Each structure stands twice: as C-alpha cells, then as structure tokens.
Amino acid sequence: MGPVSARLGQPTNRKPPFKFSAFTRVGFSDTDAQGIVYYGRYLPYFDLARVEYERHLGLLDLEIGEEEFVMRSSSVLYEAPARFDDLLEVFVRTKRIGRTSMANEYRAIRVADDVLMCTAEHVLVLVSLGERCAVPIGEAYRESVAAFEGADLELSGPAT
Amino acid sequence: MGPVSARLGQPTNRKPPFKFSAFTRVGFSDTDAQGIVYYGRYLPYFDLARVEYERHLGLLDLEIGEEEFVMRSSSVLYEAPARFDDLLEVFVRTKRIGRTSMANEYRAIRVADDVLMCTAEHVLVLVSLGERCAVPIGEAYRESVAAFEGADLELSGPAT
Amino acid sequence: MGPVSARLGQPTNRKPPFKFSAFTRVGFSDTDAQGIVYYGRYLPYFDLARVEYERHLGLLDLEIGEEEFVMRSSSVLYEAPARFDDLLEVFVRTKRIGRTSMANEYRAIRVADDVLMCTAEHVLVLVSLGERCAVPIGEAYRESVAAFEGADLELSGPAT
Amino acid sequence: MGPVSARLGQPTNRKPPFKFSAFTRVGFSDTDAQGIVYYGRYLPYFDLARVEYERHLGLLDLEIGEEEFVMRSSSVLYEAPARFDDLLEVFVRTKRIGRTSMANEYRAIRVADDVLMCTAEHVLVLVSLGERCAVPIGEAYRESVAAFEGADLELSGPAT
Numbered sequence: 001m002g003p004v005s006a007r008l009g010q011p012t013n014r015k016p017p018f019k020f021s022a023f024t025r026v027g028f029s030d031t032d033a034q035g036i037v038y039y040g041r042y043l044p045y046f047d048l049a050r051v052e053y054e055r056h057l058g059l060l061d062l063e064i065g066e067e068e069f070v071m072r073s074s075s076v077l078y079e080a081p082a083r084f085d086d087l088l089e090v091f092v093r094t095k096r097i098g099r100t101s102m103a104n105e106y107r108a109i110r111v112a113d114d115v116l117m118c119t120a121e122h123v124l125v126l127v128s129l130g131e132r133c134a135v136p137i138g139e140a141y142r143e144s145v146a147a148f149e150g151a152d153l154e155l156s157g158p159a160t
Numbered sequence: 161m162g163p164v165s166a167r168l169g170q171p172t173n174r175k176p177p178f179k180f181s182a183f184t185r186v187g188f189s190d191t192d193a194q195g196i197v198y199y200g201r202y203l204p205y206f207d208l209a210r211v212e213y214e215r216h217l218g219l220l221d222l223e224i225g226e227e228e229f230v231m232r233s234s235s236v237l238y239e240a241p242a243r244f245d246d247l248l249e250v251f252v253r254t255k256r257i258g259r260t261s262m263a264n265e266y267r268a269i270r271v272a273d274d275v276l277m278c279t280a281e282h283v284l285v286l287v288s289l290g291e292r293c294a295v296p297i298g299e300a301y302r303e304s305v306a307a308f309e310g311a312d313l314e315l316s317g318p319a320t
Numbered sequence: 321m322g323p324v325s326a327r328l329g330q331p332t333n334r335k336p337p338f339k340f341s342a343f344t345r346v347g348f349s350d351t352d353a354q355g356i357v358y359y360g361r362y363l364p365y366f367d368l369a370r371v372e373y374e375r376h377l378g379l380l381d382l383e384i385g386e387e388e389f390v391m392r393s394s395s396v397l398y399e400a401p402a403r404f405d406d407l408l409e410v411f412v413r414t415k416r417i418g419r420t421s422m423a424n425e426y427r428a429i430r431v432a433d434d435v436l437m438c439t440a441e442h443v444l445v446l447v448s449l450g451e452r453c454a455v456p457i458g459e460a461y462r463e464s465v466a467a468f469e470g471a472d473l474e475l476s477g478p479a480t
Numbered sequence: 481m482g483p484v485s486a487r488l489g490q491p492t493n494r495k496p497p498f499k500f501s502a503f504t505r506v507g508f509s510d511t512d513a514q515g516i517v518y519y520g521r522y523l524p525y526f527d528l529a530r531v532e533y534e535r536h537l538g539l540l541d542l543e544i545g546e547e548e549f550v551m552r553s554s555s556v557l558y559e560a561p562a563r564f565d566d567l568l569e570v571f572v573r574t575k576r577i578g579r580t581s582m583a584n585e586y587r588a589i590r591v592a593d594d595v596l597m598c599t600a601e602h603v604l605v606l607v608s609l610g611e612r613c614a615v616p617i618g619e620a621y622r623e624s625v626a627a628f629e630g631a632d633l634e635l636s637g638p639a640t
Contacts, residue, residue: 008185025168028211029204029520031513033564038509039391040363044189051188051245060245071359075395081452084513085211085220132401189360191353193404198349199551200523231519235555241612244353292561328505345488348531349524364509371508371565380565405531405540
C-alpha cells in the first residue's frame with residue numbers, strides 16, 4: 001500500500017492553465033519565529049510539485065546523465081502566510097520552453113479555504129556537468145512537456 | 161480528493177513494536193554535496209511521522225494551549241544513506257511516558273528495498289509557555305497514547 | 321574578544337551603490353547533490369546581511385513591537401554557483417522606501433575571485449501583528465535609512 | 481580586510497577540555513513557530529565549528545579525495561533555547577580517534593550570559609567513496625589532532 005499512499009501529485013483541471021498539482025503539508029521545521037512559514041521554505045514545496053510533475057510525464061529518469069537543469073532565476077510573490085500543519089496544494093506547469101531553458105510557474109493554495117499563499121516563476125537552464133555551459137534541451141523532454149501542456153505552452157520563447 | 165491523497169500516515173503491524181508509520185520522499189533540498197541526505201534533514205522526517213501519529217490519535221489539537229513539548233534530547237543512529245527521491249517509511253512510537261516527559265522512537269526504512277536508513281530516540285518535556293518549566297502531561301494525552309501503544313509502552317519511566 | 325570576531329558586517333565603498341556588506345561562509349548543509357549551494361539557501365545569506373545592516377543603523381531593536389516586516393516578493397537571479405566553504409561577501413542596500421513597504425537589493429560575490437554568485441531584490445511590507453494589514457513605516461526608521469543611503473535611495477516609490 | 485573579519489574560529493582555554501571554539505549568530509531562518517531555534521538547526525552550527533577547527537589544524541584540504549567522513553551517530557542534549565540574533569560560541573573538540581572512526585564533542589553557549597544551550601557528540605566514520613566501507617584514518621590526520629588535543633584525546637577507542 002506504500003506507493004499508493006505516497007502518490008502526492010496528480011493531473012487537475014481546477015486552476016487552468018495549470019494541469020497538475022501536488023499536495024504537501026507545512027512541517028514544524030518550515031515555520032519561523034513570526035509563527036508562519038519562512039519565506040524561503042516554499043521553494044522545496046515547488047521542487048516537490050515539480051518532481052511529481054516530471055514523474056507523471058516520465059521525465060524524472062530522463063534528466064539523469066551528463067546534463068542537469070540549474071536555477072537561473074526564481075521569483076516568488078507572497079500573498080498570504082501559511083502556518084504549521086496547513087495542507088497546501090501546489091500547482092505547477094511548464095510555461096515556456098526555449099532552446100536551452102524553460103520557465104516553470106507555480107501557485108500554492110491552502111486546501112482548507114482555497115486561499116492563495118504564493119505564486120512563483122522559475123527559469124532553469126540545462127547545462128553540461130563539466131563546463132556548466134548551456135546545452136539544448138532534448139526533443140524527448142520537449143515533446144513530453146508539449147503533449148501534456150498543449151496550447152498553453154509557449155514554445156518560441158527566447159533561449160537564455 | 162485532496163485530503164485522501166494527502167494522508168501520509170497509517171497504522172501498521174509490519175515492524176513491531178511500532179504500530180504507526182508515515183511516508184515521505186527525499187526532496188532535492190534534503191541532499192548535500194556528498195550526494196546523500198544531509199544528516200540533519202532526517203529530523204523533519206521524524207517530525208512529520210510524529211505529527212501524523214498525533215493526528216491519528218486525536219492529539220494534535222490537544223497540544224495547542226499554554227503548554228508545549230520541547231526537545232530535551234535527540235539521538236540518531238545512521239545505518240545507510242538515503243538519496244534524492246527515495247521513498248521512505250518512517251515508523252514512530254511512544255516508547256515511554258513519564259510524569260512530564262516522554263520518549264519517542266523512530267525507524268526510517270527505504271521502501272524500495274526495506275533497507276534501514278536510521279533509528280532515533282527523542283525525549284520531549286512538556287513545559288509551560290511562560291517560565292518554560294516542566295509541567296505534568298495531562299491524563300487525556302497519556303490515556304490516548306497508552307490505548308494505542310498497549311503493553312509496549314513504558315508508563316513508569318522516570319520523569320525528566 | 322567574542323564580539324569583535326563575530327562582527328560580520330561593515331560599511332564598504334567597493335560596489336556602489338551598495339554601502340554595506342557582510343561576510344558568510346557556505347556551510348556543508350547549504351549544499352545539495354549537484355555539489356553546489358541549493359538555490360533556496362542564499363535567502364538566509366541575504367537575511368544575515370540585512371540583520372547586520374539593521375544592527376549597524378540601529379534599526380534592529382526598533383523593529384520589535386506590534387509591527388513587523390513581512391516578505392511581499394523575492395526575486396533572485398543566479399549567475400554562478402557557490403560551493404562548500406566558499407567565503408561570500410553579501411552586499412545589501414535599501415533601494416526604495418514607500419509609505420508601508422521597502423525594496424532591499426542584494427549582491428553576493430565570492431571573495432576569492434570576486435565572481436558574482438547572485439543578485440536579489442526583496443520587497444517587504446510593514447504589517448500589524450494582529451490583522452496583518454499594512455501600516456506606515458515610522459519616521460525614525462525611514463530617516464535612519466535615508467541618512468545612510470543618501471541620494472541612492474528612492475523615497476517616492478509607490479506604497480505596496 | 482575580508483578574511484580577517486570572516487575568521488570565526490579560534491583556540492580558547494575558557495572551557496576545558498575544549499581548546500577551540502567558533503562564533504555564530506542565530507539567523508531568522510533558524511527559528512521556528514515556538515519562537516526559538518528549531519532543534520535540528522543546531523547541527524549546522526556544530527558543522528561550522530568543526531570546519532573552522534579543521535581549517536585551524538590544516539585538515540580541511542586533507543579530507544578531499546577518495547574518502548570522506550560520514551555521520552554514524554549524532555546525540556544532542558538541549559539545555560536552554562536560543563533565540564533569533566543570539567550570538568553563540570560553539571566549542572568543539574575531538575574526543576576520541578579509533579582506527580576508522582572518531583568522536584567529536586560540542587558545547588554551545590550563549591555569549592551574552594554564558595548560558596549553556598546544548599551539548600552534542602557526533603561519531604563519524606571514514607569511508608571510501610565507492611563502496612562506502614570503513615577505511616583507516618590516515619596518520620597525518622591522526623597526528624594533527626593528537627598534537628592539538630594532547631592528553632585529553634582518547635586514542636585507543638574501539639574502531640566503529
């Protein structure tokens with residue numbers, strides 16, 4: 001029963017253009033002395049949603065190799081504070097894929113009252129492990145994302 | 161469907177004397193430059209299992225008030241290293257309840273191969289929020305734990 | 321000798337318009353399995369620089385009371401990856417003060433080779449602790465910042 | 481002036497048998513909703529003290545290679561809670577060196593009032609990077625530690 005209970009991500013149509021979301025709970029170690037979630041602790045929530053998204057699209061194993069995505073920019077807009085034990089639903093989508101980079105968008109809401117906690121956009125660049133210079137994103141990755149995101153995906157974005 | 165997918169803890173009889181476990185996945189932010197989970201990052205996994213344990217026993221709300229449990233000691237024994245995206249099952253039990261303190265025991269295994277990652281014991285003391293001095297653990301808390309843990313619970317441990 | 325060794329922040333004129341910087345070292349727990357600093361772990365470095373900046377301006381105690389600054393937005397641009405034990409110099413400045421919000425700018429460089437690791441901008445809003453609604457930033461705070469930042473500070477920015 | 485300001489560790493004779501300590505400040509991200517330092521966040525403080533200790537003894541570079549120390553056990557005893565911006569002095573010593581393992585002891589005090597926050601003992605094992613099996617600690621490492629710790633070091637401890 002383990003794997004079933006542990007499936008935290010799933011397709012969804014509740015918040016278009018998002019098509020996927022994952023659940024996570026605010027742990028005690030995520031809070032700070034203001035009694036709310038420390039602003040930097042939302043980033044692992046976004047990571048978790050992205051991992052489940054990639055697992056669903058069969059992209060998790062594709063990434064392992066001589067190349068890896070590295071963070072180029074991260075922008076978070078905080079709307080309301082989450083607190084200990086809040087159940088959050090984190091929506092994730094690929095907004096744009098360029099030649100060597102992609103932009104991921106996030107939206108975290110509190111399940112209990114559907115209140116928006118924060119939104120975010122991450123730009124990642126695929127780099128070679130050695131010289132860490134930008135390399136083209138493979139067609140398999142690009143096609144899997146395009147098939148899932150459909151018309152909402154910007155394919156002609158400028159490469160970073 | 162949210163609440164169902166997000167239920168991470170459940171009773172279990174696979175690793176007695178443990179009677180409860182929770183699932184968690186190793187996030188990328190939990191790893192360090194050795195390529196394995198940073199030794200301090202298992203502590204939030206233990207917290208997560210304990211929170212689900214307390215939720216199952218109806219103790220989560222009981223805690224909120226003028227008193228709170230604070231960590232008195234934490235001992236972790238590391239057996240094997242977990243890695244990014246490993247699914248872990250964290251077993252948790254109350255081993256002993258004294259007058260003002262309790263000892264919780266943990267056991268984290270990797271689901272894929274049932275290999276033991278680490279074991280831990282935490283001693284917590286109930287303190288008043290103001291002066292932070294030890295106060296007796298209430299009967300309701302004690303009885304809920306005793307009913308769930310049964311004969312495996314040491315009730316006559318020395319108070320800290 | 322403690323306080324002297326522990327003074328991590330100081331005024332500087334090496335990277336105008338920044339006028340203050342603080343030093344920090346990359347700890348092992350800041351790294352991830354890519355062998356570099358996890359992208360979210362730069363945020364505590366920015367916090368550290370800001371705390372030393374506020375200490376230098378006599379603003380640290382001023383904050384404690386019925387109001388507190390909360391994060392409204394955080395944008396980080398990653399230029400190069402820091403690694404374990406890198407000594408970083410984090411430049412910090414107040415870029416703009418509006419009626420209830422302010423924008424802080426950061427720039428982290430590696431001391432060994434003066435290479436830029438990342439830049440960031442945080443917008444914070446002063447809120448009341450109860451209802452968490454925006455309240456005006458006090459004149460004492462505003463004047464201390466204006467005296468230190470001089471002509472580089474935008475005072476007429478739109479309130480958030 | 482950078483390197484000087486950033487030197488956080490130094491020999492000391494204030495708390496024998498400790499002979500070395502390092503300073504660190506409690507960052508905001510180290511606190512939790514109890515208003516105190518999260519119990520797991522002392523571990524990076526211990527790491528920091530250990531890194532400065534190894535730097536002082538010329539052991540930091542010695543470690544890099546085909547072998548690395550991994551955590552075998554970590555025990556922390558919490559005496560009093562540290563809070564945001566507390567300046568801590570973390571004493572560190574090698575208590576014992578066996579054939580393939582060593583025990584490090586820590587003691588964190590608050591500088592302002594010399595109050596003990598916590599003590600800890602870590603046992604580390606030197607392992608080969610590939611198979612991760614225990615390998616003997618080199619003579620150079622052992623001799624540097626023995627020269628610094630003197631008679632307080634247990635050399636004949638049982639190998640883990």
